Amino acid sequence: MFAFIISRILQAVPVMLTVALISFAMFAYVGDPVAIMLGQDFTEAQRDQLVRDLGLDQPFWVQFATFIGHAAQGEFGLSYRLSRPVAELIAERAPATLELAFTAAALALLIGVPMGVYTGLYRHSWLSRFFLTFSLIGVSLPTFLIGILLILVFAVWLGWLPSFGRGDTVNLGWWTTGFLTVSGLKALVLPAITLGLFQLTLIMRLVRAEMMEVLRTDYIKFARARGLPNRVVHFGHALKNTLVPVITIVGLQLGAIIAFAIVTETVFQWPGMGLLFIQSVGAADIPVMSAYLMLIALVFVTINLIVDLLYYAVDPRLRIGRGKGGH
Amino acid sequence: MSNVAPLLQVKNLRVEFPTRRGTLVALDDVSFDIAPGEVLGVVGESGAGKSMTGAAIIGLLEPPGRIAKGEILLGGRRIDNLRYEEMRRIRGKEIGAIFQDPLTTLNPLYTVGRQLAETMTTHLPIGPGEARKRAIEWLEMVGIPAAAQRIDSYPHEFSGGMRQRVVIALALCAEPRLIVADEPTTALDVSIQAQVIALLKRLAREKGTAMMLVTHDMGVIAETADRVAVMYAGRVAEIGPVREVVKHANHPYSAGLMASIPPLDRRVERLAQIDGAMPRLSAIPKGCAYNPRCPQVFDKCRTYRPDLINAGTTQAACWLYDTEAPRG
Numbered sequence: 064m065f066a067f068i069i070s071r072i073l074q075a076v077p078v079m080l081t082v083a084l085i086s087f088a089m090f091a092y093v094g095d096p097v098a099i100m101l102g103q104d105f106t107e108a109q110r111d112q113l114v115r116d117l118g119l120d121q122p123f124w125v126q127f128a129t130f131i132g133h134a135a136q137g138e139f140g141l142s143y144r145l146s147r148p149v150a151e152l153i154a155e156r157a158p159a160t161l162e163l164a165f166t167a168a169a170l171a172l173l174i175g176v177p178m179g180v181y182t183g184l185y186r187h188s189w190l191s192r193f194f195l196t197f198s199l200i201g202v203s204l205p206t207f208l209i210g211i212l213l214i215l216v217f218a219v220w221l222g223w224l225p226s227f228g229r230g231d232t233v234n235l236g237w238w239t240t241g242f243l244t245v246s247g248l249k250a251l252v253l254p255a256i257t258l259g260l261f262q263l264t265l266i267m268r269l270v271r272a273e274m275m276e277v278l279r280t281d282y283i284k285f286a287r288a289r290g291l292p293n294r295v296v297h298f299g300h301a302l303k304n305t306l307v308p309v310i311t312i313v314g315l316q317l318g319a320i321i322a323f324a325i326v327t328e329t330v331f332q333w334p335g336m337g338l339l340f341i342q343s344v345g346a347a348d349i350p351v352m353s354a355y356l357m358l359i360a361l362v363f364v365t366i367n368l369i370v371d372l373l374y375y376a377v378d379p380r381l382r383i384g385r386g387k388g389g390h
Numbered sequence: 391m392s393n394v395a396p397l398l399q400v401k402n403l404r405v406e407f408p409t410r411r412g413t414l415v416a417l418d419d420v421s422f423d424i425a426p427g428e429v430l431g432v433v434g435e436s437g438a439g440k441s442m443t444g445a446a447i448i449g450l451l452e453p454p455g456r457i458a459k460g461e462i463l464l465g466g467r468r469i470d471n472l473r474y475e476e477m478r479r480i481r482g483k484e485i486g487a488i489f490q491d492p493l494t495t496l497n498p499l500y501t502v503g504r505q506l507a508e509t510m511t512t513h514l515p516i517g518p519g520e521a522r523k524r525a526i527e528w529l530e531m532v533g534i535p536a537a538a539q540r541i542d543s544y545p546h547e548f549s550g551g552m553r554q555r556v557v558i559a560l561a562l563c564a565e566p567r568l569i570v571a572d573e574p575t576t577a578l579d580v581s582i583q584a585q586v587i588a589l590l591k592r593l594a595r596e597k598g599t600a601m602m603l604v605t606h607d608m609g610v611i612a613e614t615a616d617r618v619a620v621m622y623a624g625r626v627a628e629i630g631p632v633r634e635v636v637k638h639a640n641h642p643y644s645a646g647l648m649a650s651i652p653p654l655d656r657r658v659e660r661l662a663q664i665d666g667a668m669p670r671l672s673a674i675p676k677g678c679a680y681n682p683r684c685p686q687v688f689d690k691c692r693t694y695r696p697d698l699i700n701a702g703t704t705q706a707a708c709w710l711y712d713t714e715a716p717r718g
């Protein structure tokens with residue numbers, strides 16, 4: 064198991080280096096940092112001095128290596144726009160995005176999986192048909208539209224929930240959380256639904272399709288022939304056999320939720336990383352953009368590693384020749 | 391057998407599949423008994439309704455299939471019209487089932503010990519500790535070496551033959567009175583088949599379990615069964631003691647089936663075969679379903695469908711044995 068983790072981490076290195084290269088290339092090709100930092104009035108000597116100070120006269124590979132070295136220590140320089148360290152900016156914004164993303168993912172899983180099991184089991188009931196129709200809406204409506212509709216109904220018409228922001232947060236030192244205050248929780252509801260709805264319907268449809276597949280297998284018929292109660296057959300034997308594809312998709316989607324919370328954060332003015340990214344794009348704030356890019360790559364790589372580990376936990380057939388050493 | 395109250399009675403069973411093009415009759419007027427401890431072999435070509443009969447008995451017909459007529463009684467109690475939950479308590483506890491392919495009948499994600507234990511705790515008043523202890527005993531009984539270690543193995547860690555032994559343990563572990571074994575050896579290597587059949591036979595005898603053994607394999611039947619039912623196109627063509635049916639079949643179809651078993655004691659140029667093929671369910675001919683292929687067919691066979699008639703040593707659904715109206 065340990066060797067497996069190490070090998071997967073080593074496999075992730077080229078991925079991260081490639082992303083780092085792209086992030087780094089942004090500095091060279093999207094605007095000129097020297098021109099940005101010097102402003103309008105400067106002499107040729109000042110310019111040369113700055114180029115030397117910044118190490119921009121060094122060969123490309125040396126500059127890249129320096130960039131990697133700093134990035135590995137979490138150092139991405141100063142934001143052009145806010146003149147503050149990028150790492151600090153992101154650390155400030157990360158809790159908001161992560162709390163939103165995990166709430167949305169939990170919502171999608173806790174509702175999507177039971178709905179998928181139900182619609183897979185009772186294909187012809189009217190409730191199943193309703194869920195399926197509803198899921199079509201979830202799949203086909205764009206996120207921003209869902210967000211705006213929710214704001215219209217629950218914030219403007221009914222006035223139950225706030226339409227923007229994060230509410231009051233509690234500072235835990237290294238993490239600010241909105242989970243501990245009423246206004247924080249209320250503020251979380253609409254963005255989490257907006258962000259999670261697509262995932263929810265996707266998970267529901269996936270679980271449904273997998274359940275229908277698994278319910279046809281001999282081992283399910285045999286489980287019934289052994290007289291096991293339906294609850295055990297459906298939620299034990301059948302559901303567990305649908306998990307491998309579900310874990311794959313949920314893992315990928317969790318990455319997507321974190322990375323592409325941008326739209327939802329913009330609609331709800333949620334003070335997370337996505338909003339920071341959009342504002343940075345507007346101001347051509349390259350250091351923030353490049354750091355964000357690398358962070359998202361790291362999130363995807365990490366989630367994929369966890370997904371692979373979960374496969375091994377779920378499916379004993381994948382463990383042959385690893386860990387236990389087969390038989 | 392006649393003086394013992396039968397354990398299983400199947401009376402005039404009719405199974406229908408409603409389809410868009412009309413109703414298909416998969417089983418028609420199937421009747422037979424199984425006495426306690428008796429082994430009834432059920433033979434016939436693919437599609438004759440052998441497995442369907444087994445599925446109807448354990449109450450797991452594939453929808454939209456349904457029992458349209460007839461009764462199934464277990465120990466005198468009618469079980470064909472029970473609600474799902476009541477029938478569930480009978481499955482595994484009163485009637486065990488063995489399926490054809492051991493590679494697909496075990497859940498790949500649970501250890502064999504867990505599958506055995508969950509079956510026992512479902513039906514027997516025992517806790518998980520006792521269930522685990524008995525699971526090891528059952529694995530030993532079905533001949534799994536080092537059962538105490540193997541109990542925590544997953545199905546994929548066993549060979550096909552070993553997996554079928556596990557399936558047998560699963561079918562027997564709640565000590566049912568009847569086993570429905572649907573081609574339990576068809577998917578196994580020939581060398582393993584004999585072992586598995588011997589095991590099944592021995593355990594059934596030790597536990598006094600009756601068995602309905604569905605198979606293509608006449609060798610298995612001859613060796614294992616007390617009585618044989620020959621099925622053709624969803625009906626019982628002939629039923630009787632195994633020796634009589636194998637050696638002196640009365641129904642022309644059973645006779646043809648037995649003649650097509652290659653003899654071991656001499657060389658034959660050509661294997662005997664029955665010309666033609668069994669009709670599809672949607673095109674069963676009028677009269678006796680076997681009449682287009684029957685070498686002894688006469689007029690009555692083409693018009694009227696025969697019920698089981700006493701043919702001396704066996705009962706055969708054939709007008710040849712109808713004493714009231716002579717052939718002509």
